[in-house]
Amino acid sequence: MNMRFLIVGLIAAGLSGCDQPEPPKPPAPAKTAQTFAPLTVTVEKTKVAKPGCKAKACPTLETDLERPSSDPVIDAQVDSALASMILLGDKPVQYSSIKTLAADFWAKAESDWNIELQSRVLYQNGPLLVVQLDSYLYNGGAHGIPNTLYLNIDRAHGNRVLTLADMLAEGQESAFWELVKPLHAAWLKEMDSTDAEFAQTWPFSKTPNVALLKDGIRVKYQVYEAGPFAFGQPEFVVSRDKLAPLLRPEFR
Structure with a gap:
């Protein structure tokens, strides 16, 4: 066979191969919606008097908590928010936990001062977690001051707290x-x-x-x-x- 015809034939075959359609790409996997199982709630109750207090009336700190314990991040978020509801001075303090609040309270508390903290998981629906926080502070005077705070936590967006x-x-x-x-x-x-x-x-x-x-x-x-x-x-x-x-x- 003439070499010139052989080369032309090979080139033609290569060009015809280029005209072949590419095989179809496999479909992208379908995105599945993220699901959010209800968090496990753990009940925790404590009542502690000021360490070392020997008086008849000692400062006390009492907690009655429903903790979303299966999510440590949200649990810590709720703990901090609840502790920070207590105002022991002229300006609010962002406490990292009830434990850090307690340390500050023991340092400032007098005689029969009292703190009561309560949390309740009100509602869970998909990524939405709603928690009610209640605080009570008595630091002298005719009566103590109660306070309530709602946390509407959006688990689908970094545990942000929703506003109205x-x-x-x-x-x-x-x-x-x-x-x-x-x-x-x-x-x-x-x-x-x-x-x-x-x-x-x-x-x-x-x-x-x-x-x-x-x-x-x-x-x-x-x-x-x-x-x-x-x-x-x-x-x-x-x-x-x-x-x-x-x-x-x-x-x-």
Whole structure:
């Protein structure tokens, strides 16, 4: 065979091979939605007096905790938030744990000072974990001061704490508070405090302290926010049926 024809034939064969379609690529594996199993909750109760105190009335620190113990990171986050609710001086302190709060408390406490700390896991739904934190501090005077804080923890986004704005669709906060107002008015009627003077002294106000629960969004005020100390910490629930058009789709 003529060598020239052989070379041309080989080139033609190579070119025809280039025209062949590439084999189809295997499909990319489908992304599966991340699932979040409910966290295990461990109950822990303690009551400790100030170390070395020999007096009849010693400072005490009491805890009654529901700890999300199966997630150490969230457990530590909740522990720090609960401890930091206690104000022992003029300025808030961000305590890393109840243990560090205790050390500060023992250093400052007098006679019958008392701290009570409580945590309750209210709701778990997928990545959402809602915890109620309650604190009580007595450091002299006529009475102690209670306080409540809700943590709405989003496990899908780095355990960030959700605000009301995160729960509601954009531009719906005003509509939400319009739903709270009649609940507040009904509470004032129950407390027999509907006169103009009371309304002027304690006008309706908003609070960042909200919890996204199965039955709706719970709003809770601290003492002195909605009325005098004797009125306590009023709370109101805006039901799910009324919230439906206001919530972000992932929370409906």
